[in-house]
Amino acid sequence: MTTLYVGSTGGFTGKTLVSMGLGHKFLNDGFKVGYIKPVGILPVKVNGTLTDNDAWRIYRALNLKDPLEEICPVVLTQELMVKSYLKDVKGLMSKIEKSFGLLSKDKDIMIVGGYGSIYTGSFLDLQGIKIIKRLDAKVVVVVKYEGEYIADYVLQAKKDLKERFLGVILNKVTPEYKRSVEEYVEPFFKRKGIDILGSLPHDPVIGSITVEELNEMLGSKVLCGHEKLGNLVEHFLIGAMQVDKAIEYFKKTRNNAVIVGGDRADIQLSAMETGSVCLILTGDLYPSEMIISRAEEKEIPILSVREDTYSIAKKLEKLSSRLRLRDKSKVERGMSIVTGHVDFQTIYRKLGIRS
């Protein structure tokens, strides 16, 4: 049995997707695969069992049969957080080891999902790097390239992990970034002896979010278009300008959701007429009936929130970086991107197993 820890340079870089993709490929190549997320930060209860939301998605995507309660032995609930502030909570590491022991029985490859960066977790004395050593894992680091500081981090990780460090998988490489990644980043890492195990292109569909998820994140009210909550939103636009300018701006952006004050009927209409897939009305201002009936006609969901436009935009910026892979089609699309762009031969070689 060999253990592969999927770590990253920070939160929300795409570890979940990469874990799913790797697991999927391993299964297809005939290996017995297990998954554990030692520390989860997204508590959820599945049929009464406390686990982590991302872990639960991977569990389902890989069709695993292990006991669910072992998949994420430590879930950072409010409860646990408060308790660990008040006094040191004991026995967490041994709980993780116990679950790992159980899950890794009869497996060829155990995938271990990190949380945050490999340095996160000192708060609970469960730093990623410590877990890696305890579980004797090899590590791939998922990198969303955003500047030199990422390189710093990767170099440091390589130094700290030594022979456990397998290499990096670059994620969310946008078309604009592609050239500089190819010309600067990859040669740089190679020169430093760091293997690039994959470079995953940015995918607008995976980066999108359904209106339903949006509604949940914003704590908003759905005013109409209940049957179209599955609409995928790829971009958010703020409707603050004059109508003629707004129309131009809305037209250019596909699958957009427009954030606009509830009393701006002109912008709301322009958005609907130019193909926006969702309206987010701010200020707790109920739109005119004309807007609602037009939206019903065009089947465009409208969400109403209490906060002002700026606060909502700020909130979305924060939230949209942590999109969760819920939708089955998005999961499949994501896994196929991973399988298509990752150098599995190198991974197998470095893990010391043969495909």
Added chain:
Amino acid sequence: MLNNFFNPKSIAVIGASRTPGKVGFDILRNIIQYGYEGSVYPINPSAGEILGRRAYPSLQDVPDKIDLAVVVVPSKNVLDVIGQCGAKSIDSAIVITAGFRESGIEGSKLEAELIGRAKEAGVRFVGPNCLGMIDTHSKINASFAAGMPAKGSIGFFSQSGALCLAILDRALPDEIGFSKFISMGNKADVSDIDIMLALAEDENTKVILGYIEGVGDGRKFMEVAAEVSRKKPVIILKSGITSSGAKAASSHTGALAGREAAFDAAFRQSGIIRVHTINELFNYAVAFANQPLPKGPNIAIITNSGGPGILAADACDKAGLQLAPLHKELVDELRTFLPPVASFYNPIDILGDSGADRYEKALNTALKDERMNGFMVLLTPTATVDVEATATAITDISRTIDRPILTSFMGKKSIDAASKTLTRYGVPNYSYPEEAVSAMDAMYRYNLWINRPEKTYSKFDGMKEKASQVFENAIREGRDRLAELEVHDVLHAYGFPQPRSLFARTSEEAVAAAKGIGYPVVMKIISPQIVHKSDIGGVRVNLKNKKDVENAFFDITTHVKNIMPAAHIYGVLIQEMVPKGKEIIMGITKDPQFGHMIMFGLGGIYVEVLKDISFRIVPLSEEDAHEMIRETRTFPLLRGVRGEAEADIEAIERSLLVLSQMALDFPRIIEADINPLLVQQRGQGVVAIDARFAIGGE
């Protein structure tokens, strides 16, 4: 006060012109043409004589004393002229000249300088940027308006010169009489308050009319208006400010209190009769100027057709007026001369074939009923009715009684002459019955106002001391709202009962707290970033056992963390479940001009949809508290519908007064609301379930 404005013995027009069509010419002509009996001095450096009056090069060249200066010189010269007025001991001036605050930054500066210069020179002035002033009794028309209104008892002041012209023009053909007409312009010195006071003292003015767009000092305005309105009716047309300022105010009270609400409350509390259209302004003015006030709500309507009678009856019903039938003997008397198919009750329908005599008899019969406080005569011009004779009969009767008669002779062509007769002899005639009803209702309400007892103010001792520490802390720490537990303390200090509650950080603590309080309990998230807890799923009610509490703790904290990752969660509050009651909201808001207001509304979470709310400016009198609850549409719900028990309305009144006291105690409260405040059955008080306080300012 302002005597030299209205009764000057001599007037100088500085900037008088020889050229017809120029303002400096028109004003001088108006002064001379409408029969001013004092001396008039045109001031013009290059003219020897204008309109037959000797002109002087400057004020200093006039040998005699001057009481009033009318200034028409270009704006750059106004300051000098005001200085010269001071030197010549002229203490009153009307500055017609434009080009001040209304024209931009330079103009604003000039206006500020003008105010300073006038103060130094000891000159009070109306304007600048105004139309002038008319006094029909001292026969002064110091304005450039076209025409002179008839002599009368309506005193009118207006912030808008254009509106002055329109009203003047509208009044001329109907011979509606005015006592004074004042165009206020920019109100740089003489204000609405000064004019109201002057009109209150003016013997020739019975009714004060005003058009305002805003007031300078809201508090002072209210104070003066309350005083004046006890002497004379004050009818104000205030152009609306739409409450687009609803924005994203964080508390309900803030979002609900547009500026309109502040004006409405201020007008109501100071006895100002507010109108919303120019038409209403006229309709009310002629009624108040010419007819006595109804001493009660009972109105008798006499009509020659069914439809208008029903319309009038409906309008009375909507207003506060009542249509009781006449005394039985008088109904019998009606039977002696009305056709049998007539309607003998109120409205009394004397049928379409009536002539003037039948109107006269019916009206005289109705007058015999002493319970009737006012009368309305409706007429549709049928072929048989002698419209003019009817009008004359009514005006003859009107002269002899001390109760009001209003008429609605409908139509235009065939009633025109009669309408003029009615107006001339002081019986206001309205085009439609609803207008007559609305005017009668305004008079009735005004009668209530002048006869109401002095307001009583409650004082609550010992509350402020207990809460001041909380506010001081928050202000010192520069916070703009009170934390959950501070809110609790403030409400406690002011005697608002609250559900018993305990704070818990973990599910074990929550279970222990629930046990201490006793099931069932409510759980609420506590986080400084979360203001509207239920909006984001931060409240669970009716938790019946340990398992419910544990699950709720997990659900609430997880959910909040998911949708508001930046919110810091302190823990949860476990509260007792309060027995069911009616949900109301009350709050404090602060208006930039009128200061603190108290809001009341019914509806809990529906309040923002229903918008059934009322406001009063602080301090609230007991009468205010009483009224503001009763003026909401949903008030009957508090009384109880379909066998429900009555809610504790007295406790609501007391709570409103306490809130008013709180606003007085802590001027730095910008916004507060208690929502919901649960009202129990009569005698069992209220419970504050949730509340918010925002503080700031100086």
